[in-house]
Amino acid sequence: MKIVDARVIVCSPDRNFVTLKLQTSSGLTGVGDATLNGRELSVASYLQDHVCPLLIGRDGACIEDTWQYLYKGGYWRGGPVGMTAIAAVDMALWDIKGKTADLPVFELLGGKSRDAVLVYGHANGATAPEVLEWVGRYLDEGYRAVRVQCGVPGLQSTYGVSADKRSYEPADADVPTENLWSSERYLSFIPGVLESVRKHHGFDFHLLHDVHHRLRPIEAAELGKRLEPYRLFWLEDPVPAELQEGFRLIRQHTTTPLAVGEVLPTVWDFRTLITEQLIDYVRTSVQRAGGISHLRKIAALAELYHVRMGCHGATDLSPVTMAAALHVDVSIPNFGIQEYMPHTEATYEVFPRAYAFRDGCLHLSDAPGLGVDIDEAAAARYPYRRAYLPVNRLEDGTMHSW
Ligand code: CS2
Numbered sequence: 251m252k253i254v255d256a257r258v259i260v261c262s263p264d265r266n267f268v269t270l271k272l273q274t275s276s277g278l279t280g281v282g283d284a285t286l287n288g289r290e291l292s293v294a295s296y297l298q299d300h301v302c303p304l305l306i307g308r309d310g311a312c313i314e315d316t317w318q319y320l321y322k323g324g325y326w327r328g329g330p331v332g333m334t335a336i337a338a339v340d341m342a343l344w345d346i347k348g349k350t351a352d353l354p355v356f357e358l359l360g361g362k363s364r365d366a367v368l369v370y371g372h373a374n375g376a377t378a379p380e381v382l383e384w385v386g387r388y389l390d391e392g393y394r395a396v397r398v399q400c401g402v403p404g405l406q407s408t409y410g411v412s413a414d415k416r417s418y419e420p421a422d423a424d425v426p427t428e429n430l431w432s433s434e435r436y437l438s439f440i441p442g443v444l445e446s447v448r449k450h451h452g453f454d455f456h457l458l459h460d461v462h463h464r465l466r467p468i469e470a471a472e473l474g475k476r477l478e479p480y481r482l483f484w485l486e487d488p489v490p491a492e493l494q495e496g497f498r499l500i501r502q503h504t505t506t507p508l509a510v511g512e513v514l515p516t517v518w519d520f521r522t523l524i525t526e527q528l529i530d531y532v533r534t535s536v537q538r539a540g541g542i543s544h545l546r547k548i549a550a551l552a553e554l555y556h557v558r559m560g561c562h563g564a565t566d567l568s569p570v571t572m573a574a575a576l577h578v579d580v581s582i583p584n585f586g587i588q589e590y591m592p593h594t595e596a597t598y599e600v601f602p603r604a605y606a607f608r609d610g611c612l613h614l615s616d617a618p619g620l621g622v623d624i625d626e627a628a629a630a631r632y633p634y635r636r637a638y639l640p641v642n643r644l645e646d647g648t649m650h651s652w
C-alpha cells in the first residue's frame with residue numbers, strides 16, 4: 251500500500267487550519283492536522299517542500315518507521331514546526347490504518363478503557379458576576395468540569411477572556427495585539443473569583459484555571475496555596491513550561507494539582523516534570539507532540555509516575571486533532587480530562603466529524619479510521635488570513651511571557 255499523493259490544504263473558516271491529506275494506492279485517504287497557531291504557513295511549507303516529496307512511494311502501512319524516518323532523518327530534531335508536521339503525517343497514517351482494517355483507531359490502540367471522554371468547558375467573563383452566570387449555564391448544560399477565566403480590574407484586556415463565552419480566539423489580528431499584565435493585580439483578585447464560584451455553585455463539579463505561563467515560581471507557589479480551599483482539578487501553566495526545574499519550587503509549597511505542557515512537543519521536554527512527579531497532568535496534544543504515536547509514548551511514561559493526561563483542545567486544534575485525541579483519550583489507562591471548545595459551524599462544514607457532546611462528555615462513533623474528514627470544496631471557499639497571537643507587556647512596557 252504505497253502513498254501516491256500528499257497534499258497540504260490551507261483554509262480559514264473563521265480561523266486558519268493547515269491539513270495534510272494522504273492517498274494510498276489502495277484508494278484510501280487519511281487526514282492529519284498541521285495547524286501551528288500564528289505560524290501556520292511555516293508548517294505548510296515544511297510539509298510541502300520537505301516532507302511530502304519523501305512520502306510518495308513509501309509504504310503507508312509503516313507508521314512507526316515513517317515517524318522515525320521523519321524525526322531522525324531530518325537531523326534538526328524536535329521543535330514545534332517539525333513536530334507539528336510529523337504529527338500530521340502520523341495522524342493521516344493512523345486514519346488510513348483504521349480504514350484499512352475497517353475499525354475505529356481506538357480499537358487498534360488496544361480498545362476502549364472507558365465509554366466516553368470527560369471534557370471541560372470554558373466560562374470566561376470580564377467580571378466575576380459574568381463568570382458566575384456562565385459557570386451556571388455550563389452546569390445546566392450537563393458539563394461536569396468548567397475552566398474559569400476572569401478579567402482583572404485595572405488591566406484593559408486579559409488573555410483568555412473574550413466576548414464569545416463558548417470559545418475564544420486569541421489569534422485576533424494581522425499584527426499582534428498587545429495585552430498588559432500585572433502579577434500583583436492578578437494575585438490580589440483571582441482567588442476571590444474562584445472562592446465565589448465555589449460559594450455560588452458548590453463543589454460538585456471540577457473547577458479548572460489557566461495562568462497562561464505568566465507568574466514566577468514563587469508567585470505561582472503562593473497562588474496554589476491560596477487556592478487550596480477551592481479544590482481545583484488543576485492549575486494550568488502557572489509559569490513558562492521550558493524551565494522544568496522551576497516546578498520543584500512550586501511543588502514544595504502547594505498541593506493544588508498542576509497541569510503543564512500545551513507548548514511542549516516531545517517526551518524529552520516532559521522528562522523532569524514527569525519523572526520527578528512535579529506535575530499531575532500533561533497538557534500537550536496529538537497535534538503538538540508528533541501525532542498519536544509519540545503522544546502515546548508520553549502517556550506511557552506519565553502512567554509510570556502517576557501522572558495523567560489532559561490534552562490541549564482549544565479551537566486552533568482542528569476537528570481532525572480533536573478526533574485523534576479522543577481515540578487516545580478513550581484507550582489509555584491514565585486519562586484525566588480533555589479540553590473542549592466547540593468549533594464554529596463554518597469549521598464543522600469544512601471538517602465533517604463523527605464525535606458529539608453529551609452529558610459532559612465527548613462520544614466517539616464506530617466510524618473506521620479517525621472518523622473525520624476535510625471537505626475540500628468547502629475549504630476552498632475560505633482562504634488563509636494572516637493572524638497572530640497577542641503579546642504581553644508589563645505595565646512599564648517590558649515584554650512579558652504571553
Ligand atoms: C489555552 C489556549 O486552551 C488553553 O489552555 O492556553 O488558548 C492557547 O493559548 C492557544 O491554544 C494558543 O494557540
Ligand code: MG
Nearest residue numbers: 460486487512
Ligand atoms: Mg492553556
